[in-house]
Amino acid sequence: MDEESEKMVVEINDPVEESQEEIINLRRCHWCNKEEEEEHEFQEVNILRKGDEDFNVYVCSSEHESRINKSYNYFDKIYILGLILIFFAPLVFVSLTIFVDMIFSYPVFVSIGLGLLIYPLFSQQIVRALGLNKSNILGRILGTIIVLLGIVLFLIDVLNVPI
Numbered sequence: 001m002d003e004e005s006e007k008m009v010v011e012i013n014d015p016v017e018e019s020q021e022e023i024i025n026l027r028r029c030h031w032c033n034k035e036e037e038e039e040h041e042f043q044e045v046n047i048l049r050k051g052d053e054d055f056n057v058y059v060c061s062s063e064h065e066s067r068i069n070k071s072y073n074y075f076d077k078i079y080i081l082g083l084i085l086i087f088f089a090p091l092v093f094v095s096l097t098i099f100v101d102m103i104f105s106y107p108v109f110v111s112i113g114l115g116l117l118i119y120p121l122f123s124q125q126i127v128r129a130l131g132l133n134k135s136n137i138l139g140r141i142l143g144t145i146i147v148l149l150g151i152v153l154f155l156i157d158v159l160n161v162p163i
């Protein structure tokens, strides 16, 4: 490697290292994903999930802390219904599609869509990247699209609606 290309490598590497350090040190509100500012220190709060390990997150305000708690309490409450809509009901409908009739393929979409609508099933990585608020909204948008897709496919295929 000649001297000039060595210099280039150093120049390319440096900003990457810096930004990685920034990401590690960056505190974001778990609800709105806002970055912590020097003049406004975020509170660290502990989140307890039913049947899961607890974890710590940062919040920008007590209002967002209560929204986070409400959201996770709601998820814990509708967990079983979410699982039924996202996994078990679609499994039944897929089996019926294979063994009985194609007509059972449309409820697969509707069931998964409704499931995502009420229970946005996201990993903590996605929630950490977007914030819980945006993850919930994304889940609802995705869920609505999948429900509508099921309905539109049903209308086109079964009722021969010209679109």
Ligand SMILES: [Zn+2]
Pocket: 029, 030, 031, 032, 033, 034, 059, 060, 061, 064
């Ligand atoms: Zn916030």
